Amino acid sequence: MSHVLTARTLLLTALAMLAFAGNSLLGRLALKTTTIDAASFTSLRLLAGALMLWLLVRLRQNRRNAGNGNGNGNGNGNSSGSGSWRAALALFVYAAAFSFAYLQLDAGTGALLLFGAVQISMLVYGFMQGERFNRQQTLGFCLAFGGLIALLLPGASAPPLAAGALMLLAGLAWAVYSLLGRGFKDPLAASAGNFMRTLPLALLLALLSLRQLSWDGAGLAYALLSGALTSGVGYAIWYSALGGLSAFQAASVQLSVPILATLAGSLLLNESISLRLLLVSLAVLGGIALLLHAKAAEFSQR
Template sequence: MSLGRLALLTVVAMIAFASNSLLCRVALRETDIDAASFTTVRLLSGALMLWMMLVIRGQQRNHSGSWPSALALFAYAALFSFAYIDLAAGTGALILFGSVQATMIGYGLYTGERFTGLKWLGLFLALAGLVGLVLPGLTAPPLAASLLMAAAGFAWGVYSLRGKGAGDPSLATAGNFIRSIPFALMLLALGWAAGMLNADLPGTLWAVASGALASALGYWIWYTALPHLSATNAATVQLSAPVIAAIAGVLLLDEVLSLRLLLASAAILGGIALVIQQRAR
C-alpha cells in the first residue's frame, strides 16, 4: 500500500472515531436511550450495514472474523456506553485513549519493538498535549466508571491488535460485527430483566448512525490500514481522535475555540508525526 493511501485511510478512520464519540455523547447525554439499548442498536445496525455491503459486492462471509475479536468489539462498545453515563467527556477520552495506547504500546514493546529518542519524545509530546487538552475540565471521576472506561480502552486495543492479522478487512469487520450480535442481545435481555431499558426515536437514530456509519464503515477502513502500521504507530495515531472530536465540537456544537485547544492540538499532532516518522530499531 502506498504511503499516501495509508495516510488517507488513517485520517478517515480517525474522523470516523471522532464522529462516533460525538454521536455517542449526543445520544447518551441528550436523549432518553439507555446504555444497553444504545449498544445493541449500534452493533445491530453496524452488522446490517456491513452485511448489505458484502451482499452488494458479492462476497461471502464464511470463516470471516473471529469470536475473540467479536467479544473484544462488544466489550468495547458496551463498556464505553456504560462508562459515559457518569464520566465527563474529557475525563472519559483521557482514560479511554490512555488505556488503548498503553495496551498497544505495551504489546509492541513485548514483541520486540524499540523506540528511538525522537520516538519517545513524540510519544511524550502527544500525551502531554492530550493531558493539556482535557486537564482543565477534569474532576475526581467515579472509580467504577473510570475502571469501565479503562477496560473499554483495553478491549479496543485488543481488537485493533487482532485486526493486524485478520485477513480481508471487509470480511473480518463484517464477521466480527455479526458475531457480536448474540452478546448484544444477551446484554439487552439482562437490561430488560433489570427493568433498565428505555429508548426514544432520537436516541435510536443516533445509535443507528453511530453503528452503521461511524462504527461499521470506520472500523472497516481502520482494519484496512492496520496491517501496514506498527502497534506503536497505530496506538499513537489514535490520540488524534480526541482532538478531531474537540474541533468538531467547536464547529458543530458551538463550543468555544480556545488557545488551549489550538496548542494542545499542535502538540498531539506534532507528537504523532514524530512517532510515525521515526523507525523502530
C-alpha cells in the same frame, strides 16, 4: 515486517480517526441529550454495524461475480465465516463498556481514559514484540501524550470509580480488537463477521436490561448512525489501515481522536474554542506527525 507508510495507509488511517471521533460525538449526543439507555445504544449500534457490513460484503461479492461472469456466485458472501469470536468478544466489551461509562463521564475525561488505555496496551504489546523507540520517536510521543494530558487533566474532575474503570476496560478491549485485526487478510469480511458474532451478546445485554430499555427518535438515529457509518464502515477502514501500521504507530495515532472529538464538539455543540485548546491540539497532532515521520524514515533507510 516493514511498515513503510504509503499514501493509501495514511488516507485510511485519517478516515478511521475521523470515524472514531464521530463515534465519541454521537455517543455523547445520544447518551447525554436523549432518553436512550446505554444497553439500547450498544445493541442498536452493533446491529446497525452488522447490517451495514453484511450489505457491503454482499455488494462486493456481487461485483466479483458479475466481473467473473458467474451468475450463481461460487462465493456465498457469508460474512460470518470471517473474523473470530475472540475479536467479536473484544468488540462487544468495548462497545458496552464505552456506552455505560459515558453515562457518567464527560467527553474529555472519557476520551483520555479510553485512548490512554488503548495506547498503553498497544505499546506494551509492541515492546513484547521487540519494537524500540529512537530519540525522535520518544520526543514525538511525549509531546503528543503530554499535550493530551495538558488539555484534559487540569480542568477535569476525578471521574466516578466505576465509570472510570469501565472506560479503561473499553480501552483495553479496543486495543485487543485492533491487534487481532492485524492478522485478518480481508478487513471488510473480518469486520462483518466480528459484528455478526456480537449480536447474540447484544441480545443478551438487552434482555438483562429489559426494564431499563428506553429511547426516542433522536437517540435511535444517533445509535443507528454510529453503528452503520462511524462503527461499521469506520472499523472496516481501520482494519484495512492496520496492515500498514506497526503497533506503536497504531497506538500513537489514536491519541488524535480526543482532540478531534473535542474540536467537533466545539463546532457542532457550540462549545467554546480557546487559544489553549488550539495550542494543545497543535502539540498533540504535531507530536504524532513527528513520531510517524521518524518511523517511516527508519524503515526507508533499511
